[in-house]
Amino acid sequence: MVSSKTDTLRQSSRTKETAFDHSLMPPCQAACPLHMEIREYIDLIAQGKVMEALQVIRDGNPFPSICAYVCTHPCEESCRRVQVDKPLAIRALKRFAVEFGGDRMIDLEADLKYDDKVAIVGSGPAGLGCAYYLRKLGYPVTIFEAYHELGGMLRVGIPQYRLPRQVLDNEIQRLVQIGVEIRTNTRVVSLDLLSDMGYKAIFLTIGAHQSLRMGIEGEDSPGVIDGATFLREVNLGLKPSPGDKIAVVGGGNVAIDAARTAVRLGSKNVSILYRRSAQEIPADPEEIEQAHQEGIEIHYLTTPTIIKRTDGHLNVTCVKMELGEPDTSGRRRPIPIEGSEFSDEFDTVITAIGQAPQIPQAFNLRIGRGSTIQVDPVTLTTTRAGVFAGGDAVTGPSTVTEALATGRKAAFRIHDYLQHKYPKDDQDKDEVISGELLSKTAESIKTRSRQDPEVVSPKTRSKDFRPIEKVYNWGIAVAEARRCLRCGMGAEILFQDKCASCLTCLRVCPYGVPFLDETGTIQIPADQCQACGICVTECPAGAIVLRKPYDRSHISDALAHAFRQATETKTSPLIIGFCCQYGLYGTGLLSGFWRQAKAGVQIVPVLCVAKVEGQHLLRAFEMGAKGVFVAGCGEMCARDKTSFWVNQQIEKVRKVLDQLGMGSERLQFFDPSVMEEDPTAALDQFTEQIGGLYLDSLLKQEVKS
Amino acid sequence: MIIVEQKPVDEIQRMIAPYERVLILGCGTCVTVCNAGGEREVSFLHDALLLAEVESKEISHTFVEHTVKRQCDEEFLDLIAEEANDVDAILSLACGIGAQSIAERFPEMVVLPGVNTSFMGMAKQWGVWDERCTACGDCRLDDTAGICPITRCTKGILNGPCAGTKNGKCEVSPEMDCAWILIYQRLERLGQLDKMRRYYPPRNFRPIPRPRRIMASPSIVAVGGSHG
Numbered sequence A: 001m002v003s004s005k006t007d008t009l010r011q012s013s014r015t016k017e018t019a020f021d022h023s024l025m026p027p028c029q030a031a032c033p034l035h036m037e038i039r040e041y042i043d044l045i046a047q048g049k050v051m052e053a054l055q056v057i058r059d060g061n062p063f064p065s066i067c068a069y070v071c072t073h074p075c076e077e078s079c080r081r082v083q084v085d086k087p088l089a090i091r092a093l094k095r096f097a098v099e100f101g102g103d104r105m106i107d108l109e110a111d112l113k114y115d116d117k118v119a120i121v122g123s124g125p126a127g128l129g130c131a132y133y134l135r136k137l138g139y140p141v142t143i144f145e146a147y148h149e150l151g152g153m154l155r156v157g158i159p160q161y162r163l164p165r166q167v168l169d170n171e172i173q174r175l176v177q178i179g180v181e182i183r184t185n186t187r188v189v190s191l192d193l194l195s196d197m198g199y200k201a202i203f204l205t206i207g208a209h210q211s212l213r214m215g216i217e218g219e220d221s222p223g224v225i226d227g228a229t230f231l232r233e234v235n236l237g238l239k240p241s242p243g244d245k246i247a248v249v250g251g252g253n254v255a256i257d258a259a260r261t262a263v264r265l266g267s268k269n270v271s272i273l274y275r276r277s278a279q280e281i282p283a284d285p286e287e288i289e290q291a292h293q294e295g296i297e298i299h300y301l302t303t304p305t306i307i308k309r310t311d312g313h314l315n316v317t318c319v320k321m322e323l324g325e326p327d328t329s330g331r332r333r334p335i336p337i338e339g340s341e342f343s344d345e346f347d348t349v350i351t352a353i354g355q356a357p358q359i360p361q362a363f364n365l366r367i368g369r370g371s372t373i374q375v376d377p378v379t380l381t382t383t384r385a386g387v388f389a390g391g392d393a394v395t396g397p398s399t400v401t402e403a404l405a406t407g408r409k410a411a412f413r414i415h416d417y418l419q420h421k422y423p424k425d426d427q428d429k430d431e432v433i434s435g436e437l438l439s440k441t442a443e444s445i446k447t448r449s450r451q452d453p454e455v456v457s458p459k460t461r462s463k464d465f466r467p468i469e470k471v472y473n474w475g476i477a478v479a480e481a482r483r484c485l486r487c488g489m490g491a492e493i494l495f496q497d498k499c500a501s502c503l504t505c506l507r508v509c510p511y512g513v514p515f516l517d518e519t520g521t522i523q524i525p526a527d528q529c530q531a532c533g534i535c536v537t538e539c540p541a542g543a544i545v546l547r548k549p550y551d552r553s554h555i556s557d558a559l560a561h562a563f564r565q566a567t568e569t570k571t572s573p574l575i576i577g578f579c580c581q582y583g584l585y586g587t588g589l590l591s592g593f594w595r596q597a598k599a600g601v602q603i604v605p606v607l608c609v610a611k612v613e614g615q616h617l618l619r620a621f622e623m624g625a626k627g628v629f630v631a632g633c634g635e636m637c638a639r640d641k642t643s644f645w646v647n648q649q650i651e652k653v654r655k656v657l658d659q660l661g662m663g664s665e666r667l668q669f670f671d672p673s674v675m676e677e678d679p680t681a682a683l684d685q686f687t688e689q690i691g692g693l694y695l696d697s698l699l700k701q702e703v704k705s
Numbered sequence B: 001m002i003i004v005e006q007k008p009v010d011e012i013q014r015m016i017a018p019y020e021r022v023l024i025l026g027c028g029t030c031v032t033v034c035n036a037g038g039e040r041e042v043s044f045l046h047d048a049l050l051l052a053e054v055e056s057k058e059i060s061h062t063f064v065e066h067t068v069k070r071q072c073d074e075e076f077l078d079l080i081a082e083e084a085n086d087v088d089a090i091l092s093l094a095c096g097i098g099a100q101s102i103a104e105r106f107p108e109m110v111v112l113p114g115v116n117t118s119f120m121g122m123a124k125q126w127g128v129w130d131e132r133c134t135a136c137g138d139c140r141l142d143d144t145a146g147i148c149p150i151t152r153c154t155k156g157i158l159n160g161p162c163a164g165t166k167n168g169k170c171e172v173s174p175e176m177d178c179a180w181i182l183i184y185q186r187l188e189r190l191g192q193l194d195k196m197r198r199y200y201p202p203r204n205f206r207p208i209p210r211p212r213r214i215m216a217s218p219s220i221v222a223v224g225g226s227h228g
């Protein structure tokens, strides 16, 4: 994927299993500014391989636990599952993996390879991200931060109940561990000075901290404070006391954060004044809902016009608005309704109508729209040689992942610059699969409801700044991960010359995906295929492959591995069980198998039993198994007809076993969803039966000899 | 399409017994389509034979597998000439035509049929094949509304239905449609019931002079004259 193609550092640590991997980029990954391999790590969680999932996560994101708490998850907005029911809870799954894995899978190695020092001005996510990658690339890096603590808005903006500071501190600690030099309480006032200090390149990430003004009378009265300053004071431990009755002006996430923070500081009556309607409000719907639960009221179509300070209170005059024609932002312009003025008293008014960067004049940079630093979009260079910029200071207020992504990009562009390499445009060349599922496909996908992580009750959570969102437990995480449609990993007719146009794929597909085009050629559209692999197993010409062949090819490897183990442990009689890896933790039966596989039973984990072919079963016997079984995951299976197809393979092999006089009872299918008896008991019975057959055969041999 | 069925493994096992090195040869056309002799079945049979060896505790064969596009054209067989040199027998999973074409192409080679060539037919649904044509050489489907009584009527009668028809089914099996009732219903739908009222004289049952050969034009000089 992107990571493996563009830069060595971003190369996934997992080697690509096979020479060809035709999987297409899923929409979630395309929407993620970091292009994280979401589908891969979700699939690993679904298999119960959380450490491997964590590895994939760490490969794509230097500070995953921060994102696990506060990412605005554009991936979820693009998730195709929304066309079936609801998008995957991707952020919560990532949080599960990082909480579960903790400090593991961290690679703290970073050799110094170059002498050229790089200065990073600002320690928000853009600065931290850039420092991480530059250090990993081998440069000496120094971060200069004006405040006494690192993190930028992560530290001084985002409230602690959404991002515990311990999480932030841990991630920052790792930067120190890999050798990034840190200078806090150091506001950079001149870039020339940095050059004089020997820095060969500078990355400016000074954020957008200047709150916009409303431009109304009385805005500067005592008791009126802007959101960014208010949150900074709280976050830096200044413990302001805003009073009982608070008005927050604005409708973005900062407004919601400020309002909820005020509630936590003890304010009894907090309302938000927003000048447009509920349709236009930019804050995250989930946050709005949680704010409501905490007793915060939002007054839509309302805006303050005059603030007057009278005997310790603020008298705020507001006007009601109506929506007119769409403005340049595409949203309908709010227009004051004449004569609708009313006034109310507040102790504090917090203005949160947006922020802009504040770039010191002495930096001598070209400033563009919204006071942002102008940069070249490919190289991230400013108008001054060796000075790069990124993050909110360039884009205006954006998000943590966007900042991290530019930080990463900047590191590689600075590397190019210092090594005198031609900067390459790392626009993704990978093909992204189209977003639309045909209604026919969407309808044939089983619905399964999204499980959001639990949130602490409003009463408890609004008392203090403790984190409010709980982590998934194992079972829910696996169930949620199994909802992923694995977009872009489906089947492809790789060998058109072998295709006999037998129409098998068209007839067996549970989703009706393959079709005959107007020339009479079979097509399997990649954007509709659900990667179940049934057509791959059934294709009599061997013309179809899965775009990620590992899903099938690993079965042979795992089989060989099982036999090696059996030989080492001198197991006989040997029983081989092809078990759904996804079900391992989904059903008691399989988790039992896995952890304490019965004496003589070796498990070959498969990524859905529909991928097990007759040949695999035959080979298990050929290699010496006395009994073989296939065990599915039961109801949790994404498809109702999986058992039918597994049975086709089973029956075919059983016929051969009978023809060879080996006895078809040596091959069993355990399908927990249709079994009447307890599957564990059934397995016990099976092991005993195979043991019995084995003893018989030994006796017969002895009699013969 | 030609429909074949794989022979039981034990029968194949007996057949290959005298030959040490065996090439299992699949065919990429009809037999692939009817799930009996394409690449996947070739490798399935390969594994089944290996298992048979293991079970009998006598490892006496080596197998190679290959699937050609079409066994019934010699040019495709040229492509396996080298492999054929190294084996003692070819186990063909193509229809009888394919097997014979191997025999013709490789005069010194033992050819063994891995399948029974069953009939000419079509897929009804996944995994179900039905016989539809007998290759009688004298097609009358225009008279019978596109339904062949010679193939689909158990008795092959030309002036049906017989007295054995019951509720649209044949007396031979309550699950089998009576071909003549099907013909009647379709003629009715086509408004051609008059064809039902006609009498069809017995066909010429003189044995067909086999083997038959068709030539695109009389000017072609074919090996072996007008009969193959």
Ligand SMILES: Cc1cc2nc3c(=O)[nH]c(=O)nc-3n(C[C@H](O)[C@H](O)[C@H](O)COP(=O)(O)OP(=O)(O)OC[C@H]3O[C@@H](n4cnc5c(N)ncnc54)[C@H](O)[C@@H]3O)c2cc1C
Pocket (backbone or CB within 6 Å): A070, A071, A072, A121, A122, A123, A124, A125, A126, A127, A144, A145, A146, A147, A151, A152, A153, A154, A157, A158, A159, A186, A187, A188, A189, A205, A206, A207, A208, A209, A228, A231, A253, A254, A257, A390, A391, A392, A393, A397, A398, A399, A400, A401, A403
């Ligand atoms: C209240 C609030 C809540 C938010 N919630 C979320 C959220 O939930 N999810 C999300 O994705 N995004 C959120 N954001 C946005 C996100 O925090 C920012 O987009 C992101 O932090 C920008 O990163 P940055 O590195 O560009 O700048 P910043 O994080 O702003 O960091 C800039 C740093 O530069 C320092 N600095 C400035 N000038 C100098 C100088 N001259 N010398 C040295 N240091 C200097 C500043 O002190 C600051 O530490 C939120 C923002 C706010 C304000």
Ligand code: SF4
Pocket (backbone or CB within 6 Å): A026, A027, A028, A029, A038, A039, A042, A078, A079, A080, A081, A088, A090, A483, A484, A485, A486, A487
């Ligand atoms: S279903 Fe899975 S792969 Fe597809 S967009 Fe959603 S998370 Fe990504």
Ligand code: SF4
Pocket (backbone or CB within 6 Å): A490, A491, A505, A508, A509, A510, A511, A512, A513, A514, A524, A528, A529, A530, A531, A532, A533, A534, A535, A536
């Ligand atoms: S892999 Fe499954 S969903 Fe995709 S085309 Fe084949 S049968 Fe259909």
